[in-house]
Amino acid sequence: xxxxxxxxxxxxxxxxxxxxxxxxxxxxxxxxxxxxxxxxxxxxxxxxxxxxxxxxxxxxxxxxxxxxxxxxxxxxxxxxxxxxxxxxxxxxxxxxx
Numbered sequence: 001x002x003x004x005x006x007x008x009x010x011x012x013x014x015x016x017x018x019x020x021x022x023x024x025x026x027x028x029x030x031x032x033x034x035x036x037x038x039x040x041x042x043x044x045x046x047x048x049x050x051x052x053x054x055x056x057x058x059x060x061x062x063x064x065x066x067x068x069x070x071x072x073x074x075x076x077x078x079x080x081x082x083x084x085x086x087x088x089x090x091x092x093x094x095x096x097x
Contacts, residue, residue: 008062010043017039020039020042020043021039023042024036024037024038024039024041024042027042
């Protein structure tokens with residue numbers, strides 16, 4: 001069983017990415033008709049087709065964030081703001097004469 005994830009990104013092998021990029025370029029040139037000319041568009045078409053083939057239901061909206069995910073997002077944003085403020089303070093101190 002797949003490990004639950006909280007991110008909405010996927011990784012592919014370098015060789016798979018290269019093949020998808022070539023296919024997207026062919027679609028953009030009009031050499032092939034696929035309904036998409038970007039890598040993400042091609043992945044969307046392929047994933048949708050595979051899910052439909054195996055009876056996985058379609059959803060209108062992505063899964064909502066859990067309260068823990070939301071809390072983690074807020075903590076991360078607070079850390080980023082604090083880091084940016086510290087860098088800003090450092091720069092302003094550097095130029096104080």
